[in-house]
Amino acid sequence: MRRQKAAPSGSPLTHKPGTAVSLVGVSKVYGTGKHAVRAVEDVSLDVGMGEFLCLVGASGCGKSTLLNMVAGLDKPTTGTVEVLGGRPTLMFQEGALFPWLTVEKNIELALKLRGLHKSLRKDTLQALLEMVHLQDFRRRLPHDLSGGMRQRVALARALAQQAEILLMDEPFGALDAMTRDLLHEELEALWRNTGLTVVFVTHNVREAVRLGDRVVLLSSRPGRIKAEFDVKIDHPRRTESIAVGELARTIIDRLRMEVRSHG
Numbered sequence: 001m002r003r004q005k006a007a008p009s010g011s012p013l014t015h016k017p018g019t020a021v022s023l024v025g026v027s028k029v030y031g032t033g034k035h036a037v038r039a040v041e042d043v044s045l046d047v048g049m050g051e052f053l054c055l056v057g058a059s060g061c062g063k064s065t066l067l068n069m070v071a072g073l074d075k076p077t078t079g080t081v082e083v084l085g086g087r088p089t090l091m092f093q094e095g096a097l098f099p100w101l102t103v104e105k106n107i108e109l110a111l112k113l114r115g116l117h118k119s120l121r122k123d124t125l126q127a128l129l130e131m132v133h134l135q136d137f138r139r140r141l142p143h144d145l146s147g148g149m150r151q152r153v154a155l156a157r158a159l160a161q162q163a164e165i166l167l168m169d170e171p172f173g174a175l176d177a178m179t180r181d182l183l184h185e186e187l188e189a190l191w192r193n194t195g196l197t198v199v200f201v202t203h204n205v206r207e208a209v210r211l212g213d214r215v216v217l218l219s220s221r222p223g224r225i226k227a228e229f230d231v232k233i234d235h236p237r238r239t240e241s242i243a244v245g246e247l248a249r250t251i252i253d254r255l256r257m258e259v260r261s262h263g
């Protein structure tokens with residue numbers, strides 16, 4: 001378990017059973033004095049084990065800041081971030097692959113760094129390539145792949161780290177709608193088959209409703225939790241379905257109200 005606190009505090013925190021990530025009173029201020037930017041303010045949120053949680057909000061509202069704190073890349077100014085449900089891994093919009101390494105070498109590197117013995121690497125690599133449907137592209141370099149394929153490699157690499165918590169920061173934001181749809185299906189299947197906990201950040205509300213068990217709406221900067229929506233729509237879902245569209249509209253209306261009230 002990793003606990004990051006802004007400052008030492010008194011009594012130990014207790015958690016609901018099955019909590020994977022717990023944020024209590026989390027605020028983040030960048031810089032000091034008149035240059036200070038309040039990015040996130042007083043966010044308290046539990047993510048359940050195996051939950052697929054989507055965070056939505058306008059651009060610049062602090063979504064990445066929140067996710068980075070869960071990933072351990074940044075610390076809250078006040079409040080507590082606890083990661084209880086296993087190891088987190090972060091995946092960005094740009095896959096951040098090593099351009100000089102082939103698809104399989106990119107994935108294998110994660111296995112190597114994890115300390116997996118060479119004799120086990122080959123089979124694991126094969127399984128991961130199959131999982132993301134890249135067997136036929138294993139010897140290609142990242143620049144020879146489409147954006148969707150690059151994100152598949154990034155996903156395989158995240159899985160190769162054997163992380164239990166997948167943190168995704170607008171991972172499909174740069175993809176065309178068709179490719180995004182396919183990746184939604186693959187991510188959904190993966191999530192179902194592996195029991196991963198997913199925290200998925202997006203400004204695309206339909207995408208959030210398509211994927212999430214729960215959608216948490218953040219206010220404009222500083223990001224505060226404005227509303228939460230349980231998504232009780234049967235799987236498999238489709239982005240263009242009526243049910244997804246209806247809930248997305250409700251959330252978008254809230255988001256618009258929120259953005260308007262901040263000018």
Ligand SMILES: Nc1ncnc2c1ncn2[C@@H]1O[C@H](COP(=O)(O)OP(=O)(O)O)[C@@H](O)[C@H]1O
Nearest residue numbers: 030037039058059060061062063064065066221
């Ligand atoms: N390292 C940083 N230093 C200063 N300001 C930052 C830093 N990172 C983010 N910010 C600011 O914090 C706010 C929230 O940023 P971010 O979390 O990236 O928003 P989002 O991901 O929702 O678009 C923005 O105003 C951004 O400019």
Ligand SMILES: [Mg+2]
Nearest residue numbers: 063064065169
């Ligand atoms: Mg961001």
